[in-house]
Amino acid sequence: MNYRRELSVALAIVVLGVVLALARPAFFSAENLNDLFLANMAVLVCAVGATLVILVGEIDIAVGSTFAFCSVAAGVVATSGLPLPVAALTACVAGVVVGAVDGALVAFAGIPSIVVTLAAMIGVRDALRWATQGAWIENLPASFQWLGLTQGSYPMAMAALLLVLIVSATWLMSETAAGRAVYATGSNRRAATLVGLDPALVVFAVFAIAGLLAGLGALINAARFNQIPSNGGIGLEMKAIAAVVVGGTAISGGRGTMLGTVLGVVLLGAIGPALTFMGVSAYWERALHGAIILTAVAIDALRARRAVPTVTAARAAAVSA
Amino acid sequence: MTLLEARSLTKSFAGVRALKGASFDLRPGEVHALVGENGAGKSTLIKIMTGAETPDGGTLTVAGETVRRMDPHTARALGIAAIYQQPSLFPDLSVAENIALALDGASLWRRVDWGARRRAAEALLDRLGAHLDPNGAVDALSMPEQQIVEIAKALGARARIVIMDEPTASLSDREVSRLFEIVQRLRADGTGIIYISHRLDEIFTLADRVTVLRDGETLVTREREGLRRDELIHLMVGRELSAVYPKRAIEPGDVVLELRGLSSRASGLSDVSLSVRRGEILGVAGLVGSGRTELAETIFGLRPYDSGTILVRNRAVPIGSPADAIALGIGYLPEDRRQHGAILEMSVAANMTLANLRAVSPRGLVDAAAERREAARFVERLRIKTPSVATEVGLLSGGNQQKVALARWLAIEPSVLVLDEPTQGVDVGAKSEIHAIMGELAARGVGILMISSELPEVLGMSDRIAVMRGGRIVGQVERDAASPQEILSMALHS
Numbered sequence: 001m002n003y004r005r006e007l008s009v010a011l012a013i014v015v016l017g018v019v020l021a022l023a024r025p026a027f028f029s030a031e032n033l034n035d036l037f038l039a040n041m042a043v044l045v046c047a048v049g050a051t052l053v054i055l056v057g058e059i060d061i062a063v064g065s066t067f068a069f070c071s072v073a074a075g076v077v078a079t080s081g082l083p084l085p086v087a088a089l090t091a092c093v094a095g096v097v098v099g100a101v102d103g104a105l106v107a108f109a110g111i112p113s114i115v116v117t118l119a120a121m122i123g124v125r126d127a128l129r130w131a132t133q134g135a136w137i138e139n140l141p142a143s144f145q146w147l148g149l150t151q152g153s154y155p156m157a158m159a160a161l162l163l164v165l166i167v168s169a170t171w172l173m174s175e176t177a178a179g180r181a182v183y184a185t186g187s188n189r190r191a192a193t194l195v196g197l198d199p200a201l202v203v204f205a206v207f208a209i210a211g212l213l214a215g216l217g218a219l220i221n222a223a224r225f226n227q228i229p230s231n232g233g234i235g236l237e238m239k240a241i242a243a244v245v246v247g248g249t250a251i252s253g254g255r256g257t258m259l260g261t262v263l264g265v266v267l268l269g270a271i272g273p274a275l276t277f278m279g280v281s282a283y284w285e286r287a288l289h290g291a292i293i294l295t296a297v298a299i300d301a302l303r304a305r306r307a308v309p310t311v312t313a314a315r316a317a318a319v320s321a
Numbered sequence: 322m323t324l325l326e327a328r329s330l331t332k333s334f335a336g337v338r339a340l341k342g343a344s345f346d347l348r349p350g351e352v353h354a355l356v357g358e359n360g361a362g363k364s365t366l367i368k369i370m371t372g373a374e375t376p377d378g379g380t381l382t383v384a385g386e387t388v389r390r391m392d393p394h395t396a397r398a399l400g401i402a403a404i405y406q407q408p409s410l411f412p413d414l415s416v417a418e419n420i421a422l423a424l425d426g427a428s429l430w431r432r433v434d435w436g437a438r439r440r441a442a443e444a445l446l447d448r449l450g451a452h453l454d455p456n457g458a459v460d461a462l463s464m465p466e467q468q469i470v471e472i473a474k475a476l477g478a479r480a481r482i483v484i485m486d487e488p489t490a491s492l493s494d495r496e497v498s499r500l501f502e503i504v505q506r507l508r509a510d511g512t513g514i515i516y517i518s519h520r521l522d523e524i525f526t527l528a529d530r531v532t533v534l535r536d537g538e539t540l541v542t543r544e545r546e547g548l549r550r551d552e553l554i555h556l557m558v559g560r561e562l563s564a565v566y567p568k569r570a571i572e573p574g575d576v577v578l579e580l581r582g583l584s585s586r587a588s589g590l591s592d593v594s595l596s597v598r599r600g601e602i603l604g605v606a607g608l609v610g611s612g613r614t615e616l617a618e619t620i621f622g623l624r625p626y627d628s629g630t631i632l633v634r635n636r637a638v639p640i641g642s643p644a645d646a647i648a649l650g651i652g653y654l655p656e657d658r659r660q661h662g663a664i665l666e667m668s669v670a671a672n673m674t675l676a677n678l679r680a681v682s683p684r685g686l687v688d689a690a691a692e693r694r695e696a697a698r699f700v701e702r703l704r705i706k707t708p709s710v711a712t713e714v715g716l717l718s719g720g721n722q723q724k725v726a727l728a729r730w731l732a733i734e735p736s737v738l739v740l741d742e743p744t745q746g747v748d749v750g751a752k753s754e755i756h757a758i759m760g761e762l763a764a765r766g767v768g769i770l771m772i773s774s775e776l777p778e779v780l781g782m783s784d785r786i787a788v789m790r791g792g793r794i795v796g797q798v799e800r801d802a803a804s805p806q807e808i809l810s811m812a813l814h815s
Contacts, residue, residue, distance in 0.1 A: 175689070180667075184675060187666040193623070193662055194653060195676040195729065196644035254666045281400040 005248030009263040012292075015265070016274060024277040032273070034155050038224060040269035041158055041241045042067070044262065045217035048169050049210030050240040051261045055173075056186045056206050057197075057253025058106060058113035062120035062289070063214050063240055066098045067233030069124050070218035075137030075228035078144040087144060091219040092212055098124060099211015100204070107203040121237070128230055137228040147223045158220055170258040187254025190262065242289060243268050246296045268292065322385075324349050324513040325370070325401075325482050332365050334746070339365040340376070341537040345514040347482060352504060354516045354524040356547075357559055357808070359609050359774035360745075363517055366534070367484055370515075371403045372396040383482070402475035403484040408467040412460035415454055416470055417442035419812055421472035440740035445473040451505050459672035465496040471765045472503060483507060489523060490610065491578075501527060519608050520814045521550060543681065551806070555814070558776055558805040573784065574599030576635060577768035578651070578737045580620070583629035588615040589792040590626070597737065597768040602759065604783030605772045607812050614656055614771045617739045620770070621653040622646045633777035647676055649737075652730030654723075654739040662726040665715030669707050670696035672714050672725050677732040699728040703758060720751025727758065738762065741772045756782060776805045788812050 020027040046063050053060045074091035080083070104119050106113045146154040173179035184192040185202040190197045222228050247264030248255025271292070272285035325347040326559075332340040340362045347353050355363050368374040369381065372391040381388045383399045402423075408418050409780060420442040421643050444456040451469045459467060468488060475483050485504075489497045504527060518524055525545065532542040533556045540556060543634060579596040597603045607613050618624045620631065622640040630637050633649045642647050646653070655661040663672050673696045674681045681692045696710040703724045707717055714725050723743070730738055743759070744752040759782060763769055773779045779786055786803050788796045788811040796811045 104470075175687050177678040177685050177687060180671060180675065180678060180687065183667060185669075188661070188664050190661045191664050194643055194655060196642075196647040197675075198642075198644070210643055254664075 003257070003259075005300075006257065006260045006263055007261065008299075009267055009296075013263065013267050013270070016270060018276065020274055025273075027277045036269065036273060037155055037159065037256075039094065040265060041162060042217035042221040043236065043243065043269065044162060044265045045165065045213050045220070046210075046236055047243045047261050047265050048165060048258060049213035050244045051169075051247075051249055051256060051258060052182065052206045053210050054183050054186075054241070054244050054249050054251060055111075055253055055256055056203050057189070058203060058207070059241070059251075060099075060102065060113065060117045060207065060210055061237045061241075062102060062124060063100065063118040063210070064233035064236035064238075065077060065121045065124040066095055066127070066214040066222075067218045067236050068229075068231060069098060069128050070094045070215040071222045071228050071232050072128060072132060072137060072230055074219055074222055075140060075144075078140055079137060081141070084143050088147070088219055091222075092215040095211040095213070095215025096208050097211070097217070099214070100208040102211070103204040103207025106207060107200040113207075125231070126225055132230040134230055136230055138226075140226055140228070144225060145223060147220070154223070161167040161220070166258055166262055172303070173258060183254055185253075214246055239268065242293055245293055248296070248300075250300075251297075322349065323347060323382075324384060326382040327366070327370065328380045328382070330366065330369055330376045330381070332369065332374060332376050333789060339537055340369075340650065342379070342539070343534065343539045344379075345532055345539055345542070347515060349481070349513050350508050350511045351529040352508055352514045352516050352527045354518070354528035354531045355534060356436055356517075356521075356524060356531060356553065356557060356667040358776065361557075362537040363534055365537075367486055367515075367517070370396070370482075370484060371401060400479055400481040402478055402480035402482070404468065404471045404475060404484065404488055406490045408464070408471045410459045410467055410470060412735040413458065415456050415458055416446075416462070417455035419459055419470055419471050420445060420455075420477050423478040428480070441477065442473070445476050448476060449473055449506070457765075465492050465499070468492070468500065469503070469765065472507075476507075478609070480512065480549060480804075482515070484517075486517045487519065489514075489518065489520065497523070503760050518687070521553065522814055524553075525550065532543065540579055551810075554806050554809050558809050571764055571784075573601040577633065578620070578770065579632040579635070581630040583616075583626050583631065585615070585619060585626040586626060588612070588619060588626075589625045590615055590619065591792050593629070593792075593794055594649040595787050595794060595797070597770050599736075599766045599768055600763045601784045602763055602769045602782055603773055604779040604786040605770060605789060606774075606776065606779045606786055606808050607789035609774065611789040611812065613788070613789050614741055616789070617655075617741050617770070617772060619651060619737055620646070621651060632712055647733060650733065650735050651737045651739065652676070652733060652735040654726055654730060655738045656745065661721045663714045663729075665722075666713060668711045669700065669705070669714055669717075670710040673699055673728045673732055676729045680732070695732065696728075699731065703728055703731075704754060718751075720747035723747050723751070723755065727755070731762070735767055737768050737770070739770045739772075742774060743771065744773075744775070744778065776808060779808070780805060 026032065046067065050060060050063065070091040073094040074087045077090045078087040098120060102116050105111050105116045149157055173182065180195050181202050184195070184197060185199040189199045218233070243264035244256070244261050245251060247256065247260030247262070249260060268289055271288055272282060273287070275284055276282050295316060322347045325534050327343060327345040330340050330343045331338070337386060341589050343362060343366050345366070355366070357363050365374065369376045369391065372393045372395055372456065375391070381391055417439045421438040424441060439455045446453050446455065446539050449472060451471055453462070453466060453469065459470060462470065488500060492500060504514060506532060514525060528545045530542055531545055531548060531553065533540045533553070535557065576596045581594050583593040584591045592603045593616060595603065605613050605616070615624060620640070622642045622645050631640055632638065633651070633660070638649055640649070664675070670692050674692050681688050681695060693710055699705070700707060705721050707721060714722055717725065747755065759769060759771070780800065780803055783800055785800065786798050786808060787794050788808055792813055798807065
């Protein structure tokens, strides 16, 4: 595996950082970094799930709706007076349920994932709108906020949680048989069948895990506020997918790393606030996201066209590496 | 006057020479048959004539004019049309619309004259003596009816050269005679027809001349009159067995794989019985489409079967998935390496251990050091040319990719290996190495079932040869008693 994409994205982040450090040092104030982190941690958790889904060659555009559903579910349980762990568990289970249903329809019924998750995206969100009548969940118990921690310690705890999540996801993907199965399924489903793997099971499991992560993301995000909106997570799926693509995961599956996704989240998450700090209208943020995605994908396409794989080229690369 | 003349055409794919010098001419009002074994170069030749492939060398002349660059558009403009075994129509459009797409296209924004389209389609179908509703959707038509639409398209495009590639493969006898009438009609109109078929009967019924292709070269063109069937078969195969195939002298042991009356309606297999013993190579010969690959996939659990029994080491076993087959010690190297064999995005080492993940990952955790050791062992044993075991397989040459795919099965210590066209598309050096590996595996007691379209390979490598036709085993011969003529005539319709 080569880490060329990860290096380019890291380089882009460094360049952005240097420019900001020179021009707008205030960007690196603890307060701003803290805000940035809190605003993007849910994106990161969901992007880890999206990486898995895209690695097996599928897509999940229901993440935002699942996220909203899980937030509300956790909020309802919390306001009913049940203890915090039950609320936390509810968010995760709700995510697994949505993910597993989507996954079963994709893996076992053979319906294209874009269709299944489009239906889930609309269906879950509208069901939620109907169930809550658009009302937000209020009067959350004090214990729910910051998940029992304090405003000061929460970001630290979450940073630790995310670190554990990313390290273990990276490790699972590269060091376990299950990780192999994910890559094999994504790069060539037929060949994966031929070596005795069960690609349908892999796809199903990946959707369920992505659902779980959407639930976890919903939980840690909801704990930041004293109200839970019934229409949260709008556009979250696109943020997650964009980060995965920028991070170098092939949209056709089979190739990509968690590290790339993390870097993708950092780059895309930092660019908007950076614009604000530089005095550029924040309206440019989305356009810039689009440009970054297009650049990343265009570089891939050009490289694929130029590179004619031969043993000699590989040898040259191996020698120079 | 010749309609089309090909002279010394050559074409290589990734270093493998598919055409080494094909020369051929077509006169107006004749049916010219092209015959040859699988892989003789017939499809490549057709692809060049229709502009789907560009030749590396040689010239193509149509109606006296040399064509500098043939592409599908030029081919159409020159009146060349091809009809394949599988019709390529737009299933959601009507018969008339499908035919209209072949008619002269004016500007993109012209108005569509639906009435004129329908009348044109009707006129063309009439010329073919076909009674099809021009407004009917194509996907409601039967296979032969779709083929008639294809021919009508060719007529509509004012084709003077019609190439038919195995047009009868999916037709019933009655439909075949209808098709023959149409071919006679086209011939009477002065159209030149290039006719490709494995069915010698058809060639002797229809053809005016016959050209034999062998190993990418046009061997001879003969008038059909005076050509004998056995003579033609001899021309198709007649070649000395080369010495690259290692002859092995291994005493076969117990039966490791046995099939008893295996039938599957869905896969077109009927009553297949055969056995493979320890240290034996059973060659399975037959034409493309004779059910060989379907048989291999059934043994490996990729296709279900309706009746019959599979026995592994004399025990009847249910095989419902590749995982079952692997657990029983069966390995399967599929035909299409790029699509189904090695996983090109993964490293050499990861590919090799993929079918045997449990061995290198006790408790689900991959032991990277053990994996590298195992992979390095195979790289050395199979002489795989790769910069390292961490290199992506997609960067290796075809022969080396095939060896990686093979190594994956060696890693499970198989008792049965099913190899489907194990040396297709690999270069000569890698080919003889793969043959040597097969010989070595047999010597270690693996029972091998080898499907191959290459008769010399079948004859050189196998201890016994089973010939398939139409989903059945139509004959089994010992190697010493086998002749290429005999095998080919069993495989062909005769």
